[in-house]
Amino acid sequence: MSFSIDEDYARRLKRRHLASRVFERACLVVTWSSVTILAVLLGLLLYQAWGWLDLAFLTRHNHYEADRAGVLSGVWGSCWLMLLTAFLCVPVGVGTAVYLEEYAKPNWLTRQIRLNVANLAGVPSVVYGILGFTVFVRFFGLFDRPQTYALNFGMTSIEFHLPLGAVILSGGMTLALLSLPVVVIASQEALxxxxxxxxxxxxxxxxxRWQTIWNQVLPAATPGIATGVILAVSRAVGETAPLVVLGAATQISFNPGRINSVVDIVRSPGKLANVPFDSFTALPLLIYGWVNEIDAERFAHVAAAGIIVLLGLLLLMNGAAxxxxxxxxxxxxx
Amino acid sequence: MSSTPPPLKAIHVPGGPVPPGSSRRTANGGEEQPARPPKFVTSNMSFYYGAHQALFNINMTIPERAVTALIGPSGCGKSTYLRSLNRMNDIIEGTRVTGDVLLDGQDIYASDVDVVALRKRIGMVFQKSTPFPKSIFDNVAYGPRIAGERRRSTIVDLVEHCLKQAALWNEVKDRLRDSAMALSGGQQQRLCIARALATSPEVLLMDEPASALDPASTARIEDLIFELKQNYTIVIVTHNMQQAARISELTAFFCLGRLVEIGVTRQIFTNPEQKETEDYITGRFG
Incomplete structure (x- = not known):
């Protein structure tokens, strides 16, 4: 060393550099341990799913025999749920955030709303399931028995029951409520x-004020809002508990609205109107069902294959987002 | 926008003694002042941020089609005064104005004044250039578009006209679709001036428009101000004494929320009436 420093300082400096290195290593160890656990999990899943995850698995409906089980109706169900959830929670969530950030005067009521939105983000998903079951599926039990209604629009007719029952709309609304607090908080942050x-x-x-919000503030906040929506909706679509509570089925051998491919939508768009009022199953529900099967050994493979499909779907969604x-x-x- | 309370005339100023200057400044009487009709007349105007009073009994006349410079040490209230002329202070919660601010004889704080329409008449350029994250064209077109102009050809002509007025056209005419954020600092500030001109205002308020620019860009802005004063009433806040001396007809010196002195620029800089003004201008304080 070309310049002189006193001995005390040099000794302390050595210790300080040591502490710095130790901290860096500690962070490294923590990071790698979690990555390793994830990798092991994924490796195990892939190993288990090997030979079970094939094209037939993707294009079959569910079945009580492990060899013949498939995910098709679950994939469609999850996709519709995702769309409906995003469609419902984006306008409500962003609207709430715009009101709270841009319009609301900071008074007692606004403070309560802010506080409660933050609290809602911590409510367990099963509670939302119970809420959705009471409100959407059963309409507080106001109806003695389900009534069927049909609406005709020339090209298409919509048939639905009141109370709604365990249909996609109930699921979508429940999951939208579940994601709402996260969307609101993320949008507030972005604004x-x-x-x-x-x-x-x-x-x-x-x-x-409205022109300023619409032309300047919202466009500048859109990337941040989009991030929040993506996180919230992919989280919601992976949820099992609320759908179990709603009473969605696992043994379903048709796709919602009888739409089996994108071609179907193009050819008869009228079918879309029936999707929200159709029974459904979803990927996490199927997986949950398979894990509980009696033929545990064989269904473990099916479940692993299902999980990989779910992960793939979420990855695809995140990529799109x-x-x-x-x-x-x-x-x-x- | 919250409506402001009715102007209280003859409010008694709490706080310290009023400096002698503020009671006998020469707003409209000075014989050397250019004989121009007044654009803004402020009488007994006080301004409050909550309980804190930022301006005390300002009496001041700003003539039409001339440059009025506001000078004074930091925190003296000159920016607050500038922002109260287009009611930008309304955005801040808990602000309050008493006294009168008249634009062409009309009280701009009257309850029937629409602040959106007011701001269309009074353009503003900020210290930090604030182009929108849009194309150069869309930046200039923003004002007329939000005012409801839909005809494409009108907007195209207007954008060209304003960019020419702001002496920016030759530099950007081939890249109107490029992001405004890619322009240099000086260009951005001229773009902001062009954008402000596009709403066809009568007044331009400038809050230290050149303080973040290099000398060459500053000179261009000053040339521009010199051009623009033929058609616009310009009020400029500046920390740069030479700049105030170069470009303005009138100079107002603010200190501690009070208007100490206003007069013809040459006189303020060569022979100010108040000792405080002289001290500030000669660099003894501030």
Missing amino acids: RSVPASLRHASYALGAT IYIRQHFRRKIRW
């Missing part, structure tokens, strides 16, 4: 991070 100078510049040009987010980010020309 808050939009610089005030952007708002002021817009106001100074004679923009109304990340693409959407990047698209919006490019549209804002920072």
Whole structure:
């Protein structure tokens, strides 16, 4: 060392560098241990699913025999649930966040709403299941027995029951409620991070509050909002407990709305109207069902295959969502 | 927007003694002042952030089609005064104005004044350039679009006209679709001026528009201000004494929330009436 430092300082410096290195290693160990556990889990699943996860498994409906079980109705069910959940919770969640961040005056009521939204994010999913069962599936038991209604729209007719029963709409609304707090909080965060100078510049040009929010604030917040929605909805779609409580079936051998392919939608879009009012099953439900089968040994393989399909679906969804987010980010020309 | 309380005339100022200057400034009487009709007349205006009073009994006249510079040490209230002229302070919770602020003889704080329409008449340029994260074209077109202009050809002409007025057209005419964020600091600030001009305002308020720019860009902005004052009433806040001396007809010196002195710029800088003004200008404080 070319410059002189006193001995005490040098000794302490050595200790400080040591502590720094130790901390770095500790973080490394923690990171790798969790990654390793995940890798082991995934490896085990793949090993178990090997030979069971094939095209037939993907294109078959569920069956009580392990060899003939499939995920098709579950994949469709989960996809519809996902769409409906996102469709319901985005406008409500973003609207709530815009109100709380942009309009609401900071008074007692707003503070209570904020606090409770944060609390709702911590409520266990099974509670939402009970809520959905009472409100959507049974309509508080106000009906003695289910009534069937049919609406005709020339090309298509919609048939539904009141109370709704365990249909996709009930599931979608329940999962939307479940994701709502997370969407609201993430959207609030995104709105808050939009610089005030952007708002002021817009106001100074004679923009109304709504024009400022719509033209400046929301576009700037969209990537952040999208991230929150993706996280919340993929979390919700992986949920089993609320769907079990709702009473969704596992042994279902048709796809919701009898839509079996994208071609079906193009050919007869009228079928879409029936999707929300159809019974359904979902991937996590199927997996839950298989884990509880008596023929545990063989169904373990089926369950592993199902889990891989679910993970694949969520990965695909996240990929699509990340693409959407990047698209919006490019549209804002920072 | 919250409606403001009716203007209280003759409010008694709490706090310290009023400096002698504020009671006898020469807003409209000075014989050397250019004979222009007044655009803004502020009388007995006080401004409060909650319980904190930021401006005390401001009496001031801002003439039409001229540059009025507001100078003074940091925190003296000159920016607050500037922002109260287009009611940008309304955005901040708990602010309050008493006294009168008249634009062409009309009280802008009257309950029947629509603040959106008011701000269309009064353009504003901020210290930090704030282009929207959109294309150069969309930035300039924003004002007319939100005002309801839909005709494409009108907007195209207007954008070109405003960019020319802001002396930016030649630099950006081939890349109007590019992001405004890619422009240099000086270009961004001229873009903000073009954007403000696009709503066809009568007044331009500028809050230290050149304080973050290099000397060359500053000179361009100053040239621009010199051009624009033919058609617009300009009020500019600046920390740069030379700048105030170069570009303005009138200079107002603020200190501790009070208007100490307002007068013809040359006189303020060569022979100020108040000792405080002289001290500030010669660099003895501030």
